[in-house]
Amino acid sequence: MIERIDSHMHIWTLARGDYDWMTPDLGAIHRDYAVDDAWAQASAARVTGTILVQAAATAAETDFLLATAATDERVAGVVGWVDFEAADATIEIERRSDDPRVVGLRPMIADVPDPGWILRRDFVPLLDQMAQCGLVLDGHARADLIPVMTQLADQHPSLQIVLNHAGKPRIDTGDLAQWFADIAALAKRPNVACKFSGLLTEAGHRTSDEAIGEIARHVRNCFGPHRVLWGSDWPVLNLAGSYSGWAAQSERIIDRLFPEHREAVWAGNAKRIYLSKSEF
Template sequence: MIAKLDAHMHVWTLARGDYTWLTPALSDIYRDFGIDDAWTEAHEAGVQNCILVQAAASAAETDFLLSLAAADKRVAGVVGWVDFEAETAADEINRRAAQNSLVGIRPMIADLSDPNWILQDQFAPALEAMSDTGLVFDGHARPDLIGVMTTLAKRHPDLSIVLNHAGKPPIENGDLGDWRTDIEALATCPNVSTKLSGLLTEAGARTDDASIGDIVQHVATCFGPERVLWGSDWPVLTMAASYADWAAQSERLIARYFAGHEDAIWRTNAARIYLEHSGGQLGQA
């Protein structure tokens, strides 16, 4: 079995109080989740390491995730958060980049009403600091933000961008024309990669291999085998399927559409993109 790196996992403790999007209305995931809650299924699927991705727009949560990484060799890295609107954003990014385990930053742009927010000139110094330090820009996903990521990638060609969840294609309604066009345009930017993650929660009842495979095939055609990486999006995933179910489906689809490059999708692409500049190490779980 291929050793796997889950490039998109969340954990949270509700009592921390800064998960503003996580309300009782999301009853399936409105509780505490830790790595151990996923690990039986993850380990059985061959997952040895994970990258923890921020779920709160706060520096305190980033510190929380970094503390978990310091104590748990399963955590290969942390994608954190920085207040881009602060005058000291660039300095904060430079400071954060020196911290062990921090591998990327994710502004929660999909929670904002203005899709062009990240393109404001005032954020250029922060983005340049990310480029200079090798921190990855994780692209918080929404279909109308794919084109924004293309603009961002062209403005900052030295910035490594990883689009989350393949841009959240509207699988459930089947209206994929704009998504296909926008993904194709984004993939022309060599500094952009994408995660195969978060697809089942966009699919409604269309979670079969044919429907999800249609997405995977287009991603494979556009990005090729060197700029695609796998993630679970656990525990958000549990609103649609188990960790084991998504891992098994991914095994089938990655074997079909990335034949001969399975190890790249499961592990080595994420290790290269996130860990080379940070000096991160893959521990044995």
């Protein structure tokens, strides 16, 4: 049986108070979520482990994720957050990297007004330190930020970057020409991988295997089978579908597009990129 690792899952407790983006108009996801809430569907989909990804720009939320990981063997790693603008950012990156459960960091660049924020000169030592410590940079996604990730990859060729949610292509409108070109350019950088995740929430009514498969095919053609990772983006996924539904659709698409590399997309690539320093 092929092992499966969910490379992109969130959990949150609203009373913690640091999810600034979480408002009541988000309906289905405006509530507390724990790993247990996903696990009946995840287990049925043969998922055996998950990587928790930060959803708040605070150190306290990273501590919350790590506390969960410490007591839950299903959590294989945590992608946390560090304040890059803090005077002690270098110290904090080193401190976080000392914890084997911290496998990466995700600056929330899509929420910063300046699209080129992550390219600031004063961040160069921080990103170099991440590379030296073996921490992955998770690329907080937006379609117009894909070229920024390309510049970042060029500036830091030893830094492993993982683009979240295939860069959030505009599947709903079918306006994909620029995305096709930008993904092709980004994928030429060997230090970049791409998550096959978070697509249903960008799809509107275009959720068919054909529509989602068009995205997956381009990602495969550009990144190849060893730089694509499967993830759920649960519970944000609940805005557009269900864990079981996305897992089943993903299986159909992965079976068709990656018939000889299914294990790599489902788990092998996540283990190599994120979990090489852990004992998972």
